[in-house]
Amino acid sequence: MASNATSYKDLTPAAALDKKTLNKMVWRSCQLQASFNYERMQAAGWLWGILPGLQKIHTNKEDLSLSMEHNLEFFNTHPFLVTFVMGIVLSLEQQKADINTIRSVRVAAMGPLGGIGDALFWFALVPITAGITCNMAIEGSLAGPILYFVICFGVEMALRYFLMYWSYNLGTSAIGALTKNAKEFTRAASMLGVFVVGALTCNYGAINLGMTIPNGEKPIVVQDLLNGVLPAALSLAVTLLCYWLIKKKNWSATKCILMLLVLGVVGCAFGIWAGDYTALVSVPWHA
Amino acid sequence: MQVVLLAIVTFIFAIDQFSLTEILYRPIIACPIIGLILGNPQVGLVVGGTYELMMVGNMPVGGAQPPNAVLGGVVGTVLAVTAKLPVDQALGLAVPFALFGQYAVTLTFTIMSGLMAKADKAAEEANPAGITQVNLISMCILGALFAVMAVLAYTGGQAMGETLDSFSKQFSWLMGGLGAAGGMMRNVGFAILLKIMLSNDLWGIYLAGFAAAAVLGNVDATAGAALILVAFIGVAIAVNDFTLNLKIKENAGNGGVSDGI
Numbered sequence: 001m002a003s004n005a006t007s008y009k010d011l012t013p014a015a016a017l018d019k020k021t022l023n024k025m026v027w028r029s030c031q032l033q034a035s036f037n038y039e040r041m042q043a044a045g046w047l048w049g050i051l052p053g054l055q056k057i058h059t060n061k062e063d064l065s066l067s068m069e070h071n072l073e074f075f076n077t078h079p080f081l082v083t084f085v086m087g088i089v090l091s092l093e094q095q096k097a098d099i100n101t102i103r104s105v106r107v108a109a110m111g112p113l114g115g116i117g118d119a120l121f122w123f124a125l126v127p128i129t130a131g132i133t134c135n136m137a138i139e140g141s142l143a144g145p146i147l148y149f150v151i152c153f154g155v156e157m158a159l160r161y162f163l164m165y166w167s168y169n170l171g172t173s174a175i176g177a178l179t180k181n182a183k184e185f186t187r188a189a190s191m192l193g194v195f196v197v198g199a200l201t202c203n204y205g206a207i208n209l210g211m212t213i214p215n216g217e218k219p220i221v222v223q224d225l226l227n228g229v230l231p232a233a234l235s236l237a238v239t240l241l242c243y244w245l246i247k248k249k250n251w252s253a254t255k256c257i258l259m260l261l262v263l264g265v266v267g268c269a270f271g272i273w274a275g276d277y278t279a280l281v282s283v284p285w286h287a
Numbered sequence: 288m289q290v291v292l293l294a295i296v297t298f299i300f301a302i303d304q305f306s307l308t309e310i311l312y313r314p315i316i317a318c319p320i321i322g323l324i325l326g327n328p329q330v331g332l333v334v335g336g337t338y339e340l341m342m343v344g345n346m347p348v349g350g351a352q353p354p355n356a357v358l359g360g361v362v363g364t365v366l367a368v369t370a371k372l373p374v375d376q377a378l379g380l381a382v383p384f385a386l387f388g389q390y391a392v393t394l395t396f397t398i399m400s401g402l403m404a405k406a407d408k409a410a411e412e413a414n415p416a417g418i419t420q421v422n423l424i425s426m427c428i429l430g431a432l433f434a435v436m437a438v439l440a441y442t443g444g445q446a447m448g449e450t451l452d453s454f455s456k457q458f459s460w461l462m463g464g465l466g467a468a469g470g471m472m473r474n475v476g477f478a479i480l481l482k483i484m485l486s487n488d489l490w491g492i493y494l495a496g497f498a499a500a501a502v503l504g505n506v507d508a509t510a511g512a513a514l515i516l517v518a519f520i521g522v523a524i525a526v527n528d529f530t531l532n533l534k535i536k537e538n539a540g541n542g543g544v545s546d547g548i
Contacts, residue, residue, distance in 0.1 A: 035421050198495065203500045
């Protein structure tokens, strides 16, 4: 688990990353979701992607370990736009910025990209390309799938390259001014980071009750009642519960995960959580 | 021989739906390849084109899991080529398999939450190879589950689809439970971030972020861009704090002279 150090041992800025390493990380960024999981989502794929850079930047083992640890925390962004976050984070790592600053910038940058990426790809590029190429395929032309691949993959890789270089240079040029007022910057970045985590708690919230209480014509949907009190209330509650268990009771993340696993399965056996399933025990509130 | 090839390409497509190119697995490309293996690329093209158009409305948007495109396409092509079913019917019969594909994904995502401890250990030891291993293990689990499903479809055909259908109805609570637990696990990730980032004076900021997303995410016009808009507000707050603190620092440097009126 993350140690408590907030700054690197070796604070001399590392040399700028060469093109070869940056290109390698662009290709590695494709594996962002290789070990996607419910707890930290893309964390391990993210770390694997920037590892070549981190190994160049942190030449002593303790700093590399510190950097790897904090880069293994919850991470989720749009897979095709991830190099934008990579470039900024790498420029901060290279300057040996305060770890809290790097973490906050990472969290603040990853959140908004999801919406942009979805709009760009799944609502624009893919439907348009599919519209053109699917009919070619249905008519039996091999050009259909080939064209589809060339267009989609071409745009994807071009974006990955462009964003990596653009954001790395942007981060490197902006950082000098910020390190002069490092303490103030760290605080401001933490505020932004915490603000975004608050937004993620609501926006990524995926805990819904599936109970409906029969009531003649108008059955009572329990989740709707709860939304009337506070939307995403359960997501906030579970986050705070885990926060309390981890911070005050020294629970490990794994222990929390196991608890939630039991909670999820037992809940569905009794038809408590929302979802398209048949409860194990027949209960009046779950069809 | 066909079976081996089928298993291998399904293994690759299963991984591709989340990593690699994230394009190859799309039905329009995957189905013709499966068709080619089974000796009829023409049928594969038709299945692929048809299924791709169906899937356009079923994108992996915002991290939600749509009915699985890989198994739907692979099994649909297998049924269309080997059982010579019409395309629409083959795709319909592939639905139970697609559902199982979703289960396989849910299962892998759950198991991998447990394996994060292994990744933590690798990080502690500053061991990059350990991270590579974690990623490889995950990809292999996912690929293997999918390859098995494809082989089952190839050998069992329609009958296997019916068996799967009744099995998935019987155990839907277990899979529902894994899914529900999956929805909660990301909150552990948030809790860990908070443990590190949240100083006592920032609780209000955390709740403000929650409130901003609750409002913007529930208005149709802004729901899609909710997190971008939240970031705008967050940047405003952070920049304001930054400039304010800079001024305070500068004034403190003047020994408080500029404090008076």
